[in-house]
Amino acid sequence: MINKIKELKSKLGNKVAIPAHHYQIQEIVKIADFVGDSYKLAVLCSKIEAEFIVFCGVRFMAEGAVVLASADQKIFLPELSAGCPLADFITAQNMENALTEISDVISEQIVPVVYMNSSNDVKEVCGRNEGAVCTSSNAKKIVEYYFQKGKSVFFAPDYNLGINTAREMNIPESNIIKVHRDLTFRQTELPATPKLFIWDGNCRVHKRFQINDVTDFRQKYPQGKLIVHPECTEEIIKTSDLSGSTAKIYNEIKNSPGGSIWGVGTEYHFVQRLALEFPDKIIVPLRKSVCSNMAKISLKNLYETLKSINDHLENGTQLRNLVTVTETHKVNSRKALQKMIKIVEG
Ligand code: SF4
Known part of the structure; x- marks a missing residue:
């Protein structure tokens, strides 16, 4: 073949x-x-x-x-x-409804930031509402861009990437609001400053990693470093040494000295390939989690x-x-994708 x-x-x-x-x-x-x-x-x-x-x-x-x-x-x-089951966690209609509900309870503009891992229909709603697409390598930069303009952000569909980005930006707890899939969210004590509303979706491949996987790795490889993807839960991120996109994981491991030991919390085939590509290092999966x-x-x-x-x-x-x-859907989703490229590349 x-x-x-x-x-x-x-x-x-x-x-x-x-x-x-x-x-x-x-x-x-x-x-x-x-x-x-x-x-x-x-x-x-x-x-x-x-x-x-x-x-x-x-x-x-x-x-x-x-x-x-x-x-x-x-x-x-x-x-x-x-x-992608993560992308399926939110539809274009969910997005429209969430934006309307949030606009009703805040005074500043709400702008959508959607993860690359979303359908084109969702990206279309994003572009139409002056939002941008983001990836795990630039989510912080994109959310910061809108916060600096005094706008609140609706982040979808991955809750873990959203909350981990919020922690990286040191957003106060009062400014972080989880939006449940039935569209309910905290509507009281909302501060006047920009807020991050985060949709409750997740990637099952990354959600699978548990704290006992971290404990097992630490016991087996006390000298090892643990690097995980930001779609993992906040708990896993906190107990790891580093987190980042697949590109960051790749570069960190590539640039580490020979003999380094790495535990990697992301999709299994990628970890397997890292181990093949860098045979002078010990690279093990935090758990065998495959994206089917x-x-x-x-x-x-x-x-x-x-x-x-x-x-x-x-x-x-x-x-x-x-x-x-659909041709009519191309224009606005392209706007949202190009907005990301513009914010990131300047
Ligand atoms: S690993 Fe698979 S399920 Fe998870 S976000 Fe990527 S494509 Fe979607």
């Missing part, structure tokens, strides 16, 4: 590009043209010139690529059912997608696994 993919890839040449997320299996990562976290891949996809982009990741990432790509580019997801959606991308469906592109070019047959986004 690997050889067949390589053959097709070289036949298609620079017509096709294959970006892959860090959480993909090793075989896919090896074949990909570039690998990164969702922020890096979003920026890269806005710059790629290939006519066909086969995105090895989950649906919201491919949708983001559709939004940032030019009109003549086509984006594919080798398995269309590869979604990321794992839906296989060599077989990647091959079938490339073959469908090739057949289409040769015989005009129908393309498979094409990802599309």
Whole structure:
């Protein structure tokens, strides 16, 4: 299968590009043209010139690529059912309702900041309400940007990333309000200063890490360092040595001296790959936690997608696994994605 993919890839040449997320299996990562976290891949996809982009990741990432790509580019997801349960925690209607309810009880403007891991419909509501997308590597910067303008922020869908960002920014407890999925939230004693309203969603892959995993790691590797993703619970972040996006985890481990011992609290395939890439270090998963959606991308469906592109070019047959986004929804979600890039890159 690997050889067949390589053959097709070289036949298609620079017509096709294959970006892959860090959480993909090793075989896919090896074949990909570039690998990164969702922020890096979003920026890269806005710059790629290939006519066909086969995105090895989950649906919201491919949708983001559709939004940032030019009109003549086509984006594919080798398995269309590869979604993200975290993104499913909030719908566009939930967002609209939450923004209305919050506006009714505060005097300043409420601006949405949505995590990259959300549907395109949610990003559309975000852009339409002057908000920005964020990733785990820039959430603090984006929330700070709006706070400095005296605006309150509605952060969705990941509660853990929201609360961990709030802690990093030292936002007072009185200014942090959890918005439950039935739209109830604390409405009393709200200070006049900017507030962070956080939606109650979570990523089951990162929520899985428990405090006894930390205890076990500390007992087994007393000299080891623990680094975890900010989608983990606040308790796990507090008991770890470091936290950060997949890009930060990768760089911290890469730049550590040979012989270092690392416990890593994020998706298992990524940890497995770190261990393969840096054999001079001891790298162990905090717990084996796999994202079953990321794992839906296989060599077989990647091959079938490339073959469908090739057949289409040769015989005009129908393309498979094409990802599309409603044209009217592109404008505002693009605004929200570009706003993130503008705030981060200046
Ligand atoms: S790891 Fe979590 S946030 Fe990432 S795609 Fe899987 S379910 Fe979604």
